[in-house]
């Protein structure tokens with residue numbers, strides 16, 4: 001029971017860190033309190049940048065069942081616009097996260113399903129601990145007015161044929177937004193971010209989603225409000241610090257911004273790749289400068305990109321601005337290209353030992 005690294009949480013951040021460390025011949029313990037395959041509230045879309053990163057890491061096969069995406073259909077205030085979004089994929093979190101955990105195991109990591117309660121307990125058996133426990137592992141206070149997440153998966157037989165494979169449907173309104181996408185098995189993933197007050201007014205997560213979708217011309221999904229919706233804590237929060245004596249936080253546990261641009265998994269995967277060489281150095285010989293290095297790397301690589309997402313989220317809070325933006329995009333979808341391109345492109349990593 002002596003590991004170089006113990007990783008708490010086997011979502012994309014934890015599983016990719018485990019894979020990268022195991023490939024560097026580190027002795028890795030990956031722990032998750034859930035039994036896999038497990039669902040997760042998520043829009044289930046990976047952008048092109050994330051797909052390219054997985055391919056470069058040799059993890060392309062985890063997307064074998066994923067549905068290629070071609071466009072996103074936006075609806076707000078009675079207007080609709082279709083924006084091309086090539087290169088991304090939709091895949092259920094059951095499928096993706098299990099495949100990533102299996103890849104980590106094949107690379108040599110040991111997987112244990114159980115809850116890790118304290119970082120200190122893990123430090124007793126490992127040189128370095130990676131906290132990758134998602135939003136629940138991020139104890140920083142949420143930002144004022146932060147929205148909450150919600151999601152449900154609709155069985156294939158209950159999905160109107162209108163919702164086609166390969167398209168993402170996004171409906172935005174003053175109280176929040178709802179995204180819908182067909183998964184690899186034709187089920188419909190429905191994920192949303194809501195103002196808490198709006199959910200209270202509507203009487204629950206399902207009714208809140210129905211209220212937003214009712215403003216579109218899309219067909220209603222029978223019994224949507226009756227399905228077993230799951231919620232998340234408030235979404236937008238930045239952990240401080242992100243590292244300390246023999247531990248690092250990565251993925252949502254390090255910081256998250258609400259999900260309209262659908263990049264959370266891309267941030268998680270990319271930061272896992274950046275963290276791996278630092279974690280190897282930390283396991284060999286801990287130095288406080290490694291914690292500072294991680295803060296700076298995270299700020300440069302992830303926090304700077306989260307600013308675009310914040311900006312979009314701010315526009316969405318103004319119904320007039322949102323309606324105006326959708327009307328303009330309906331006439332000229334090309335105006336979205338610079339934003340879409342910047343979301344898909346990650347600057348190359350200039351870190352010692354990083355491979356992407």
Ligand SMILES: Cc1cc2nc3c(=O)[nH]c(=O)nc-3n(C[C@H](O)[C@H](O)[C@H](O)COP(=O)(O)OP(=O)(O)OC[C@H]3O[C@@H](n4cnc5c(N)ncnc54)[C@H](O)[C@@H]3O)c2cc1C
Pocket residue numbers: 008009010011012013014031032033034040041042043044045046047114115116117132133134135136137149150151191192193232235250251252253256259262263264265266268
């Ligand atoms: C409504 C919504 C829609 C979204 N849509 C998208 C999208 O379309 N595209 C996208 O890229 N991102 C999206 N995201 C964001 C994405 O879901 C997250 O950013 C991503 O899952 C972060 O990965 P992670 O590995 O950091 O955490 P997670 O995926 O949350 O994994 C954390 C893991 O840690 C485990 N865990 C927690 N505590 C413990 C413990 N004490 N011991 C052991 N295990 C523990 C959990 O069981 C879990 O498996 C969305 C998020 C929300 C809320």
